[in-house]
Amino acid sequence: xxGVTRSQLRIPQSSDxxxxxxLSNQAQASPALLGVGILGAGPATQAIHLPSLARLGDLLxxxxxxxxxxxxxxxxxGRVGANFSTSMDELLADPAVDIVAICSPxxxxxxxxxxxCRAGKKAVLCEKPFAMNxxxxxxxxxxxxxxxxxxxxxxxxxxxxxxxxAEEAWEDLPEHVHTIRSSIVLPPNPRFEDxxxxxxxxxxxxxxxxxxxxxxxxxxxxxxxxxxxxxxxLVRRFTPDFEAVEVLHAEIVRPFGYVISLRAGNVSIExxxxxxxxxxxxxxxxxxxxxxxxKIDFTPSYVHAGSATARIRRAxxxxxxxxxxxxxxxxxxxxxxxxxxxxxxxxxxxxxxxxLEFALSIAEAAARRVDTGRTAGxxxxxxxxx
Amino acid sequence: xxxxxxxxxxxxxxxAGAVSAVVASLPLSFGPAAGPSAEVPDVVAVxxxxxxxxxxxxxxxxxxxxxVVAAPVAEDTAELIGVADxxxxxxxxxxxxxxxxxxxESSDNVRRVIAGALEDAVMLDSVAVxxxxxxxxxxxxxxxxxxxxxxxxxxxxxxxxxxxxxxxxAGVLAGGTPVALxxxxxxxxxxxxxxxxxxSTGRADVVLPDPAAAWPAEVRVVTAEGATTLPTLYESSHxxxxxxxxxxxxxxxxxxxLVRFAAVTSLLNQLTS
Ligand SMILES: NC(=O)c1ccc[n+]([C@@H]2O[C@H](COP(=O)([O-])OP(=O)(O)OC[C@H]3O[C@@H](n4cnc5c(N)ncnc54)[C@H](O)[C@@H]3O)[C@@H](O)[C@H]2O)c1
Numbered sequence: 193x194x195g196v197t198r199s200q201l202r203i204p205q206s207s208d209x210x211x212x213x214x215l216s217n218q219a220q221a222s223p224a225l226l227g228v229g230i231l232g233a234g235p236a237t238q239a240i241h242l243p244s245l246a247r248l249g250d251l252l253x254x255x256x257x258x259x260x261x262x263x264x265x266x267x268x269x270g271r272v273g274a275n276f277s278t279s280m281d282e283l284l285a286d287p288a289v290d291i292v293a294i295c296s297p298x299x300x301x302x303x304x305x306x307x308x309c310r311a312g313k314k315a316v317l318c319e320k321p322f323a324m325n326x327x328x329x330x331x332x333x334x335x336x337x338x339x340x341x342x343x344x345x346x347x348x349x350x351x352x353x354x355x356x357x358a359e360e361a362w363e364d365l366p367e368h369v370h371t372i373r374s375s376i377v378l379p380p381n382p383r384f385e386d387x388x389x390x391x392x393x394x395x396x397x398x399x400x401x402x403x404x405x406x407x408x409x410x411x412x413x414x415x416x417x418x419x420x421x422x423x424x425x426l427v428r429r430f431t432p433d434f435e436a437v438e439v440l441h442a443e444i445v446r447p448f449g450y451v452i453s454l455r456a457g458n459v460s461i462e463x464x465x466x467x468x469x470x471x472x473x474x475x476x477x478x479x480x481x482x483x484x485x486x487k488i489d490f491t492p493s494y495v496h497a498g499s500a501t502a503r504i505r506r507a508x509x510x511x512x513x514x515x516x517x518x519x520x521x522x523x524x525x526x527x528x529x530x531x532x533x534x535x536x537x538x539x540x541x542x543x544x545x546x547x548l549e550f551a552l553s554i555a556e557a558a559a560r561r562v563d564t565g566r567t568a569g570x571x572x573x574x575x576x577x578x
Numbered sequence: 579x580x581x582x583x584x585x586x587x588x589x590x591x592x593x594a595g596a597v598s599a600v601v602a603s604l605p606l607s608f609g610p611a612a613g614p615s616a617e618v619p620d621v622v623a624v625x626x627x628x629x630x631x632x633x634x635x636x637x638x639x640x641x642x643x644x645x646v647v648a649a650p651v652a653e654d655t656a657e658l659i660g661v662a663d664x665x666x667x668x669x670x671x672x673x674x675x676x677x678x679x680x681x682x683e684s685s686d687n688v689r690r691v692i693a694g695a696l697e698d699a700v701m702l703d704s705v706a707v708x709x710x711x712x713x714x715x716x717x718x719x720x721x722x723x724x725x726x727x728x729x730x731x732x733x734x735x736x737x738x739x740x741x742x743x744x745x746x747x748a749g750v751l752a753g754g755t756p757v758a759l760x761x762x763x764x765x766x767x768x769x770x771x772x773x774x775x776x777x778s779t780g781r782a783d784v785v786l787p788d789p790a791a792a793w794p795a796e797v798r799v800v801t802a803e804g805a806t807t808l809p810t811l812y813e814s815s816h817x818x819x820x821x822x823x824x825x826x827x828x829x830x831x832x833x834x835x836l837v838r839f840a841a842v843t844s845l846l847n848q849l850t851s
Binding site for chain 1: 700701703705710738739741743744746748755756758760762763764765766767776777778779780781800802805
């Protein structure tokens with residue numbers, strides 16, 4: 193290194209990027225590329241979306257990053273040469289932004305989706321969950337109908353090429369499924385976030401007394417709305433009577449996780465999750481009928497480890513689909529690029545709202561079981577949010 | 579020199595336990611008896627449908643030194659225990675999964691691995707699969723036999739749901755760790771029973787095969803140090819049970835089967851009461 197001077201090694205400052213990005217955005221933005229703006233630049237943005245977008249540089253360009261924490265906004269924007277701000281309005285007013293991704297904490301999703309639609313953007317990605325209650329969902333639905341802006345929800349498994357291939361191949365399986373299982377074993381989030389990127393601004397999760405019924409309730413709703421939510425849209429494909437879903441059993445797993453038993457019409461649904469300190473994650477979705485069964489092995493959250501592998505078994509014959517080279521995160525962005533350029537079909541607002549209502553009714557009913565004393569509690573100290 | 583024992587199986591026992599094929603695979607240990615009346619067979623195969631305990635007791639009263647019961651349903655065995663004890667006869671239960679060599683009392687490594695995982699368990703998840711038409715109550719009996727055979731102490735079991743396609747049962751382990759059992763009726767999947775113990779840093783999995791063929795069990799453990807697959811045998815649980823019956827009858831050492839089975843029945847009684 194002796195020949196290299198200090199100035200040659202100068203680390204670029206974010207102000208440099210700002211100039212660069214202003215140039216690229218306003219003067220040289222490639223018309224072929226779609227501009228992306230992101231609201232909320234926490235671990236999900238850093239570990240999931242920016243690496244996915246970095247793989248899709250021929251379609252999409254990150255042009256604006258907003259976070260209420262100015263330091264986070266600035267550093268994360270600096271990584272991709274984008275503008276940054278601390279105000280949603282500023283990002284939505286940026287004409288270089290065609291697609292808005294909402295990656296803020298749950299409680300801001302609905303208002304930010306609505307504002308993005310009203311700002312006349314070309315497409316919106318809302319990180320899961322779509323909203324926190326039915327009333328918010330109804331407002332989103334109305335705005336989506338009024339503005340016609342396509343919205344997708346970041347329930348990544350629905351965009352996984354392994355799932356999509358299974359959907360094309362399963363024929364009449366959904367009519368015959370009587371049993372569904374979603375079994376998730378994941379290490380704590382930070383470990384996998386760190387495999388995907390280098391995180392700034394991580395907020396440590398406070399320890400909590402998980403013998404407290406309120407904490408148990410929060411763990412159950414958090415488990416359903418943060419983790420099970422990736423599989424619930426899949427579950428719903430096999431449960432025509434989803435509106436009749438009943439929670440028959442709900443219990444937390446230590447340090448974080450759940451055992452939840454549901455029934456929807458004739459379909460039994462078992463949800464299992466544990467976030468332990470394992471190095472070996474596993475995420476399996478199964479839909480089983482008398483004569484045919486689907487099993488999907490998903491790759492874990494955060495890391496970009498390709499698609500799921502789906503297996504359809506029927507009369508002694510197993511069809512294997514995948515794995516494909518990209519996962520549902522990248523699938524979401526490919527879909528957004530299609531939608532923003534006017535091709536592709538967005539999921540109907542009704543589908544997204546039914547997905548949300550299904551998840552909410554399960555989360556609420558699971559938490560209600562704590563009040564009725566029918567849920568066993570075990571100690572816990574970690575949040576869940578894959 | 580192996581002592582050859584004569585075996586008699588009536589047609590129902592033959593169907594329930596694939597007796598002639600199994601006995602044929604142990605030709606030095608067993609040979610067919612001419613019939614129930616021609617001579618007193620050394621070992622009588624008994625089908626496990628309702629009333630098996632009485633049929634087994636009758637066979638012992640008629641002079642058999644051992645009975646092998648194929649797929650016994652839950653029922654009271656108090657009288658049979660008395661009859662077998664006073665005659666010094668062996669009662670071996672041929673259970674489709676619990677009888678697998680991986681869970682034999684001699685499988686120290688498997689027992690150690692499961693016991694180790696149980697000490698640090700955060701969840702126990704078990705799934706038993708059987709063909710449509712199987713009686714779910716019997717499936718649950720076979721599944722509980724596996725868990726008892728794994729040395730698990732299950733508490734507060736209750737039926738979460740039960741229908742024509744299977745059941746879900748919830749409970750806890752001694753320390754309060756959640757237990758989730760599921761039975762699924764389908765012909766799309768092999769008739770296996772799996773037991774998964776998730777621990778704070780890994781897991782232990784036992785998958786017990788359908789005894790229709792000599793598929794080996796799978797036993798795998800994940801700890802912070804790595805994953806280990808334990809050695810298992812290409813031997814069906816039927817053959818393992820008959821080999822055990824031979825050893826029990828010829829050694830005169832009592833089998834433990836009825837004691838374990840009583841533990842299963844008592845779990846089932848708690849569940850339904
Ligand atoms: N799809 C997935 O696999 C996946 C994984 C992780 C998180 N998520 C979702 O992504 C979202 C963010 O997750 P995270 O782990 O990054 O959360 P986080 O709470 O750690 O980070 C969110 C970021 O948003 C910022 N913020 C707070 N209020 C804001 C506001 N009003 N507007 C804009 N930004 C604001 C925070 O400063 C923080 O930097 C959550 O909704 C979560 O459910 C999805």
